[in-house]
Amino acid sequence: QVQLVQSGAEVKRPGASVKVSCKTSGYTFTAYHIYWVRQAPGQGLEWVGWINPRTGGTEVAEGFQGRVTMTRDTSISTAYMELNRLTFDDTAVYFCARAEGPNNWLDPWGQGTLVIVSS
């Protein structure tokens, strides 16, 4: 079955960087986009960006441009999202999710990675 398994929770200082991984299985990694979506505590869903694992091409939401880098390692079917210059407002659960293309539905989702920014 299709699975997306994310890395564990992280605690970071303001100004630091965090890199979250999303290991996929059960399908051809390069055939689907990987989206990143975050959810601040008690809040809704916010799109961060996506990566096309086949080409490495990415698209980043306007509010994250210049701070987010998305990469992938096709040899291990894993996508990564790195967020730089962390602030307290970046405290959130970060989800990866699979999509059939650059503008498509998200199914399934990873379990989420809690990133806490704390001094």
Place this chain on the structure above:
Amino acid sequence: EIVLTQSPATLSLSPGDRATLSCRASRSVRTYIAWYQQKTGQAPRLLIYDTSNRATGIPARFSGSGSGTDFTLTISSLEPEDFAVYYCQQRSNWPPGTFGQGTKLEIK
């Protein structure tokens, strides 16, 4: 940029009731609306895509309708496991990850 507005923010119902959740787009998204269910502490799960198509494994009590700017998710008879937060999402226009703010379906 398209804005999706969900209503009500909270819906209090009992098991067995019929639930009707609304999602309104600031401009037409044709039929490119999906609905997700998120239970506490879990990732969202795709329920309905392209307005009315149930995702794999989703029970028939979930249905979707609408077009243009007004969309509805209906749960015909609530089961205890249906109490959760529901989000709509559009893919008609950029940016692709536009979500509504969510409707919390709680037990009355």
